Amino acid sequence: MSVKKEASGRRSVQVEVEVPGTPEEVWQAIA
Structure with missing residues (x-):
């Protein structure tokens, strides 16, 4: 699993x- 922080600041x-x-x-x- 990988967690990345999107430009909006939300973690996906x-x-x-x-x-x-x-x-x-x-x-x-x-989603």
């Missing part, structure tokens, strides 16, 4: 798993 967590699409698309899908 990305779970590193093998899934179709880009990490950005996956994050939007689960």
Whole structure:
């Protein structure tokens, strides 16, 4: 897992798993 701080100052967590699409698309899908 990686936690990154976005420009807005909000922390987002990305779970590193093998899934179709880009990490950005996956994050939007689960957000």
